[in-house]
Amino acid sequence: MVALDASGERLAGDRRHLGRSLAFWLFALLAAVAMLSLGHGASGVSAPQVLLDWFTGHEIARTDRVVLFDIRLPRLLTGMLVGAGLAVSGAVMQGLFRNPLADPGLLGVSAGASLGAIAAIVLGGLLPPAILAAAGWHLVPLAAFAGSWLAMAVLYGIATQQGKTSVATMLLAGIAIAAMIAAVSGLIIYRADDQQLRDLTFWSLGSLAGASWVKLLAAGPVIAAALVVSPLLARGLNGLALGEAAAAHVGIRVQRVKTAAILITAAATGASVAISGGIGFVGIVVPHLLRLLTGPDHRWLLVNSGLLGASVLLVADMVSRTIIAPAELPIGIITAMIGGPFFLWVLLSNRRMLDG
Amino acid sequence: MRLQARDIRLYLGRAEILHGVDLTAHAGRLTAIIGPNGSGKTTLLRALTGEIAPASGNVVMNGRDIAGMRPGELAPIRAVLPQQSVLSFPFTVAEIVRIGLTSSHVQDDGHALIRAALSRVGLPDHAGRLYQELSGGEQQRVQLARALVQIWHPVGSDGPRWLLLDEPVSSLDIAQQLTVMRLAAEYARQGGGVVAIMHDLNLTAMFADHVLLMQEGRAVAEGSPVDVLTDHRLSGAYGCCLQINHTPSDGVWLLPQGAGL
Numbered sequence: 088m089v090a091l092d093a094s095g096e097r098l099a100g101d102r103r104h105l106g107r108s109l110a111f112w113l114f115a116l117l118a119a120v121a122m123l124s125l126g127h128g129a130s131g132v133s134a135p136q137v138l139l140d141w142f143t144g145h146e147i148a149r150t151d152r153v154v155l156f157d158i159r160l161p162r163l164l165t166g167m168l169v170g171a172g173l174a175v176s177g178a179v180m181q182g183l184f185r186n187p188l189a190d191p192g193l194l195g196v197s198a199g200a201s202l203g204a205i206a207a208i209v210l211g212g213l214l215p216p217a218i219l220a221a222a223g224w225h226l227v228p229l230a231a232f233a234g235s236w237l238a239m240a241v242l243y244g245i246a247t248q249q250g251k252t253s254v255a256t257m258l259l260a261g262i263a264i265a266a267m268i269a270a271v272s273g274l275i276i277y278r279a280d281d282q283q284l285r286d287l288t289f290w291s292l293g294s295l296a297g298a299s300w301v302k303l304l305a306a307g308p309v310i311a312a313a314l315v316v317s318p319l320l321a322r323g324l325n326g327l328a329l330g331e332a333a334a335a336h337v338g339i340r341v342q343r344v345k346t347a348a349i350l351i352t353a354a355a356t357g358a359s360v361a362i363s364g365g366i367g368f369v370g371i372v373v374p375h376l377l378r379l380l381t382g383p384d385h386r387w388l389l390v391n392s393g394l395l396g397a398s399v400l401l402v403a404d405m406v407s408r409t410i411i412a413p414a415e416l417p418i419g420i421i422t423a424m425i426g427g428p429f430f431l432w433v434l435l436s437n438r439r440m441l442d443g
Numbered sequence: 444m445r446l447q448a449r450d451i452r453l454y455l456g457r458a459e460i461l462h463g464v465d466l467t468a469h470a471g472r473l474t475a476i477i478g479p480n481g482s483g484k485t486t487l488l489r490a491l492t493g494e495i496a497p498a499s500g501n502v503v504m505n506g507r508d509i510a511g512m513r514p515g516e517l518a519p520i521r522a523v524l525p526q527q528s529v530l531s532f533p534f535t536v537a538e539i540v541r542i543g544l545t546s547s548h549v550q551d552d553g554h555a556l557i558r559a560a561l562s563r564v565g566l567p568d569h570a571g572r573l574y575q576e577l578s579g580g581e582q583q584r585v586q587l588a589r590a591l592v593q594i595w596h597p598v599g600s601d602g603p604r605w606l607l608l609d610e611p612v613s614s615l616d617i618a619q620q621l622t623v624m625r626l627a628a629e630y631a632r633q634g635g636g637v638v639a640i641m642h643d644l645n646l647t648a649m650f651a652d653h654v655l656l657m658q659e660g661r662a663v664a665e666g667s668p669v670d671v672l673t674d675h676r677l678s679g680a681y682g683c684c685l686q687i688n689h690t691p692s693d694g695v696w697l698l699p700q701g702a703g704l
């Protein structure tokens with residue numbers, strides 16, 4: 088039509104370069120936080136020194152190796168994956184539900200996971216001893232994971248008719264299902280003994296204290312796979328911001344995007360909750376903060392959410408290990424204690440954005 | 444090449460909204476769909492875009508039935524401006540327009556295209572503004588720019604492109620109405636196809652090459668503006684009396700009767 092002006096000048100309003108630069112800084116931040124976290128702990132092992140010795144082939148004390156490679160490293164990786172998984176799930180859900188306050192909890196994933204965990208803790212003893220022995224302490228994470236998927240599948244089934252998923256139905260049905268799940272959980276809790284109640288409370292507060300290679304190898308790949316696939320949703324979620332019809336008009340397969348978004352979230356959240364319990368706020372605060380910095384374009388938002396979510400959880404974990412050392416505070420308390428007021432502050436200073 | 448709707452019968456919920464509508468739009472022409480509120484114009488356009496499948500009848504675009512085409516196949520040959528647009532999240536104007544490039548194969552960042560499209564709709568300096576902070580008419584023109592970048596060239600190697608516009612000038616001032624109608628007419632003149640739903644009958648008379656008049660889910664007249672825009676037909680369809688005046692240059696000029704003029 089009209090000859091295009093090919094001036095290399097940057098287009099105002101295109102914030103992608105900001106997202107890209109931010110990704111670089113967030114990556115650097117994550118690396119720094121990870122090193123800090125690795126060197127941080129009750130035993131006073133110096134991570135840089137041990138790593139240096141390890142690389143240069145020097146002898147490493149056995150206890151140092153155990154602390155670093157069998158305790159801190161799996162905990163570090165678990166924290167990174169869980170933090171990234173929760174934050175990316177949050178960003179994906181917010182894009183899908185077209186609402187900055189949406190959260191993986193809306194899929195019934197968290198409620199289903201906690202029902203699974205509660206059932207395992209309270210009723211696990213009723214299982215045949217052979218099964219109990221085979222599952223060992225995997226029972227709770229396994230049950231949590233199964234519960235999250237079951238809840239999500241039921242909700243998806245309810246909201247999907249003739250191959251089309253109604254996001255609005257899902258939102259409302261999610262509230263109903265979460266209430267029903269809470270009722271069943273309550274029934275089970277009613278017959279729990281004191282020790283079980285204590286276990287339950289700790290589980291629901293979330294913790295990385297139980298991190299181990301075994302758990303990480305089971306849940307890690309699920310979260311990692313969800314993280315790797317998530318950037319493919321960027322275009323679809325950007326299009327959905329204009330509504331489902333307009334998204335289809337520009338060439339997006341809307342139903343596919345919805346299904347993929349739900350699967351990615353269920354996988355990442357289900358596995359995260361299974362190995363670390365209930366850790367709130369990361370999924371809402373991290374994407375929200377990034378949107379304020381570089382805008383809602385999902386091209387870098389998803390990647391950056393993963394990077395920042397990982398750092399945030401590592402920092403929260405360090406705080407939880409330090410604040411009442413040598414004891415540990417459940418990490419869910421930290422994320423809620425910092426995340427809640429922070430989120431309120433963000434909300435109050437950006438009212439306009441939410442009402443717009 | 445044509446965009447043709449054949450005997451479209453369409454239900455929304457349980458109600459039959461379109462009772463067998465035919466429309467033939469030719470590339471290189473501006474086709475206007477007119478008719479009273481609720482007569483089924485938007486519904487017909489949604490069938491033309493492939494958004495809702497008719498219960499019977501079909502839509503054929505450039506020789507292909509669109510029923511078998513995926514969104515990714517349709518997007519490079521037709522773009523849509525909806526009657527109403529929604530937006531969640533505070534995107535900038537540039538970011539909104541870029542969404543129109545979702546299915547395109549532009550190799551670079553698309554900046555030149557986005558800039559050119561914004562200039563064409565008269566918003567060359569708005570790329571950096573937040574969409575939600577624009578006026579209604581500005582938002583409508585940003586959406587038009589978003590549709591334009593999707594099918595920038597009116598004719599591609601595999602045939603003409605189709606611009607489907609639902610009331611493109613409904614919230615524009617008189618000058619912008621002319622800008623947008625000229626833009627649409629220019630797109631058609633260069634070989635593209637344009638189908639536009641219109642409420643302004645004078646603009647329709649000025650710019651349309653072909654007119655479809657709808658009433659209660661039926662196409663009651665189709666043809667050249669001179670044939671369709673008659674006192675009798677319009678008064679019948681709209682249920683009020685219109686007076687058609689002829690301008691010296693063989694155009695028509697419509698006035699509502701009893702407007703005290």
Ligand SMILES: Nc1ncnc2c1ncn2[C@@H]1O[C@H](COP(=O)(O)OP(=O)(O)OP(=O)(O)O)[C@@H](O)[C@H]1O
Nearest residue numbers: 455456458460478479480481482483484485486487
């Ligand atoms: N989702 C829906 N469910 C049921 N009926 C609908 C739906 N959408 C529209 N209709 C009905 O279909 C008829 C045609 O609506 P449509 O939007 O096509 O009208 P229109 O000609 O575009 O009107 P307007 O000039 O007001 O835009 C109306 O009677 C309307 O009430």
Ligand SMILES: [Mg+2]
Nearest residue numbers: 484485486526
């Ligand atoms: Mg309409």
